[in-house]
Amino acid sequence: NAGVTQTPKFRVLKTGQSMTLLCAQDMNHEYMYWYRQDPGMGLRLIHYSVGEGTTAKGEVPDGYNVSRLKKQNFLLGLESAAPSQTSVYFCASSTLAGVFPYEQYFGPGTRLTVT
Amino acid sequence: AQKITQTQPGMFVQEKEAVTLDCTYDTSDQSYGLFWYKQPSSGEMIFLIYQGSYDEQNATEGRYSLNFQKARKSANLVISASQLGDSAMYFCAMREGGTGRRALTFGSGTRLQVQP
Numbered sequence: 001n002a003g004v005t006q007t008p009k010f011r012v013l014k015t016g017q018s019m020t021l022l023c024a025q026d027m028n029h030e031y032m033y034w035y036r037q038d039p040g041m042g043l044r045l046i047h048y049s050v051g052e053g054t055t056a057k058g059e060v061p062d063g064y065n066v067s068r069l070k071k072q073n074f075l076l077g078l079e080s081a082a083p084s085q086t087s088v089y090f091c092a093s094s095t096l097a098g099v100f101p102y103e104q105y106f107g108p109g110t111r112l113t114v115t
Numbered sequence: 116a117q118k119i120t121q122t123q124p125g126m127f128v129q130e131k132e133a134v135t136l137d138c139t140y141d142t143s144d145q146s147y148g149l150f151w152y153k154q155p156s157s158g159e160m161i162f163l164i165y166q167g168s169y170d171e172q173n174a175t176e177g178r179y180s181l182n183f184q185k186a187r188k189s190a191n192l193v194i195s196a197s198q199l200g201d202s203a204m205y206f207c208a209m210r211e212g213g214t215g216r217r218a219l220t221f222g223s224g225t226r227l228q229v230q231p
Contacts, residue, residue, distance in 0.1 A: 042221030
């Protein structure tokens with residue numbers, strides 16, 4: 001039981017390049033999320049999904065796209081990376097049917113630098 | 116308006132002493148949940164404690180307790196008998212019941228440093 005895993009752990013991009021971050025969870029959770037954490041700040045919600053095939057925008061969605069083709073996977077795409085997207089990206093998942101309602105289980109994070 | 120406010124950017128505490136980390140929140144929902152997470156220097160997010168808005172008793176988990184004052188909209192984290200390993204960033208977060216997404220809104224965090 002790996003929980004929530006993220007690929008890759010680190011990445012350096014040049015401005016204008018594209019990339020996809022992969023999140024996978026093996027807990028059969030309905031809800032999945034992508035957050036970003038900038039230095040000295042808390043996490044902010046980029047996009048989320050309440051089930052397979054559905055996605056929605058969070059607080060800071062500009063410059064990102066997401067897809068959830070399978071229940072266990074949630075992909076975050078950057079089509080044209082900008083230096084302002086330099087951040088640590090966390091994926092999380094949750095379910096109602098847990099000890100604490102909608103407790104979020106976090107992945108280890110992906111550190112992305114855009115030069 | 117900020118939904119989660121943590122007014123202490125940094126705190127120092129002596130080993131074995133207790134420390135309180137402040138958190139106030141703002142919501143119009145009747146049903147909500149409050150979480151505290153620890154983020155050590157390695158970067159992972161570690162769940163510590165949860166308080167539901169309808170819970171009548173303050174939550175406790177080992178050395179962690181949550182001082183929940185609903186009328187004041189505060190949810191302070193109390194760490195008893197601090198240990199050197201408690202040095203980390205601590206984030207207060209809220210899940211509001213009125214939104215379908217069930218996402219968390221985070222505060223800006225408090226950096227706790229435990230001194231020997």
